[in-house]
Amino acid sequence: MKRAFIFIALLATIGLTAAKLLNNKEKTEAKVYRPDPDQRIGVKTATVEKRNLSQESGFLGSFSPNRQAQISPLAGGQLVRLLIQEGQYVQAGQLVAKLDDEQLHYQVEALQVTLEGYQNDLRRYEVLVKGDAVAAVNLERTALNIRATQAQIKQLNKQIQNTNVTAPFSGIITEKLVEKGSVVSIGTPIAEITDIAVLKLVVDVPEKSINHFHPGQSIAVKTDVYPDHNFAGKVSLISSKGDAAHNYPVEIMVQNSKNNPLRAGMYGSVTNSNQVKGEGLSVPRQAIIGSAKNPQLFVIENGKAILKDVSVGTTNNEYYEITKGLKEGDKVVTSGQINLQNGTAVLAQ
Incomplete structure (x- = not known):
């Protein structure tokens, strides 16, 4: 009898537990979100x-000189003449400085005297060789001495020529680096020359717009300094390599104007129209x-x-x-x- 009571109590406990679990499952399922099939x-x-x-895209850049170089002598020595000042315009080939060449002229003069002596000897030997008075080898040796002396004179004349320092191209002296009386060696910069007759405007163009430019393309260039004036530009170079941001440098050559002069370092802009x-x-x-x-x-x-x-x-x-x-x-x-x-x-x- 006691065992039957325990069995009944156990069944009742299991039944209550199952009912509790079933009730919890129903509550849990009720909380689960089910999308409404009709919801929009x-x-x-x-x-x-x-x-x-159609779209117009503007690109900003800065002007840089067409050419810029340092003027250096091809010889060494003391500057006895310096014929330039900063801001001065010089023509290609114009003399800008002169090195001391006095000693070189003395050497040329001495060699010319030697050459004259060899030439006199040559004339005498030519007469004596015809009469078999001297060996022909003396005539040949004198002729060789004349050629060697003439070569030395040419070399010294070239050195004298190198004491003239000239401008490599037309432009403006933007920096003077030495003064008259300075002693310089070969290759020492004495001045900087800048050519701004033509300027280069370099703009960075993004990847999506780079195909709108092509070499030789004519394009108008504007600057804030002369807002009412358009400068004629021509695309001279499109870089084949972009930067990390996928921008490609485009170089545009711009002829400078006397009435509206541009300077290196000024900002300039171009506008490219992408027409569909x-x-x-x-x-x-x-x-x-x-x-x-x-x-x-x-x-x-x-x-x-x-x-x-x-x-x-x-x-x-x-x-x-x-x-x-x-x-x-x-x-x-x-x-x-x-x-x-x-x-x-x-x-x-």
């Missing part, structure tokens, strides 16, 4: 339309998702967001041109894509 996700949309996507022929289908930039190589967007079809691959063309600050994947009048999602999957029911706003 609110999104913002735009209509695919034809638009003119006619109109093209376009969508707001916010509609495009995915990567640059695989652009995608959501299109509203029968109340659902359908993910589609598209091909994009020209862009500007607001719109992408769509070259493949859409048709005029389609509705595309521009906001709320983060909550969407392919086929999600949506409520367009």
